[in-house]
Amino acid sequence: MIRVRIAPSPTGNFHIGTARTALYNYLFARANKGVFVVRVEDTDEMRSEEIFEKDIIDGLQWLGLSWDEGPDIGGPFGPYRQSERTDIYRKYLHALYEKGMLYRCYCTPEELEKERQDYQARNEPPRYSGKCRAITDADRIRFEDEGKNSVLRFRVPVEELVFTDLVRGDVSVNTGLIGDMVVAKDMDSPLYNFAVVVDDSTMEITHVISGEDHISNTHKQILIQRALGFPLPQYAHIPLILNPDRSKLSKRKNKVSLIEYRTEGFLPEALINCMALIGWNPGGEQEIFSLDELASAFSLERVHKAGAIFDIQKLRWINAQYIRAKDTTELTHLCLPYFVEKGYITPVNAELFATGPFVTKGGREVDFAYCENVVAGERERIEILSEITDRTELFFVELPDYDPAILTWKGMSTEAVHESLLFAEHELLAIDEEMWNIASLEERMKSAIADKGLKNGEVLWPLRVALTGLEKSPSPFEVAAILGKAYTISRIQHALSRV
């Protein structure tokens, strides 16, 4: 049984890079009928916070990356939070200590820093000299009596260590360059590389799929793994997501928190689709993939080796594809919070947030269907959900505010504009309420314009601006249909009074 895991550290909001690693693990698990585990790596007490764990769990859920075992749902290899596994780590730390593979190091941070600098100065790899290796029991007891702080270091054997990476092939390193590493602050406080090894083994993880930035940790982990007598998992290091300048994706240069993308109105399907295609491709020319399609096509053999820039433009385009494919009702539910946030509408009471009725900014009461029509008219124009408010305020105010000069189409005279509006008003007034829909409005108006020997633009441009107050907007027919006859007429009259 294939078992993989995502092991996020709750020291910040859910990072987009972590989300992608989670995705690849998820896809690999699903593609191989395996198990996907979520494990929270909160050994760093100082930096870990519960709200971040919540953000990560929420984010995974939102993305639709369901897991089979995790801190929230438990599982046969729990607990799934490292802070709750202290007993397990202690047991293995003791075992290694008894075997003499660990030793206490009493060096102070200042001493270590000086060592590092000395090595640097000699152009040698900065590493721990191993000077506490040979500490005698007598010294140790004396240090303890003096209350000196110690950490547990692992005796790193010098050798040429090679592991086979499923993406990169053999990766070798001379362990003499690593130096004796600290594996725990004390018996109750393991550090990352130690906790990971114990967890991956005790949770029977078969494949460790993580970012390329972990390659050098892998050698360290293998050393510990071997010392503990654990079997080695398979490793696969996936390429990094990069900033446009090709550096590792960072907060400084990019939006990196999943929540930021979510807030802006990127859809989970789009993010999944986009992240999957950065560093992996199934071949062929398909661009849009559902999570299930990705899962059935996924294989580590097709994962790339080189890092890839995260192109926000492509993500926006993919997002637009998903927005257009969405059911209008569902899309409206997704857009409602943006209308409310902008103050365009307010639910008449809190329980009715999702269904209406709402009171508009202009004081009118509207229902869900009204909002749905507004969304339907704009869906081709937005790439992310938050843009739904860019050109829709006009539907929620009594009268739009605009410069009357923009009522004029291609050098028309003021008189002509006035006449066009009068003509439009006249024609629209003649249309019955029951015929007040996009198709009928368009048909009636266009034939009336043709009959009068006018160009469409001469009437439709001033009409559209009268209704919207905008130079760029949906067609006057769409807008009129949404506004309704009475509001349409009043906006035309308002425009007439301003020409």
Next chain:
RNA sequence: GGCCCUGUCGUCUAAUGGUUAGGACACCAGGUUUUCAUCCUGGUAAUCGGAGUUCGAUUCUCCGUGGGGCUACCA
């Protein structure tokens, strides 16, 4: 500095020991249209460099070079 990883259009990528090196995003031009957007048509644009192997290399090998990662009592 050391170690490790890596290099096809601006970006994400496909493909092959022999192709006009394909697609998508972005960009540009044209069409549709009252505007914008959508949509349709077309266009610009790439195998990092040098050797070697080979009839033939972008593909295989080596060297160079560019880029990145790691170098914690963080993860």
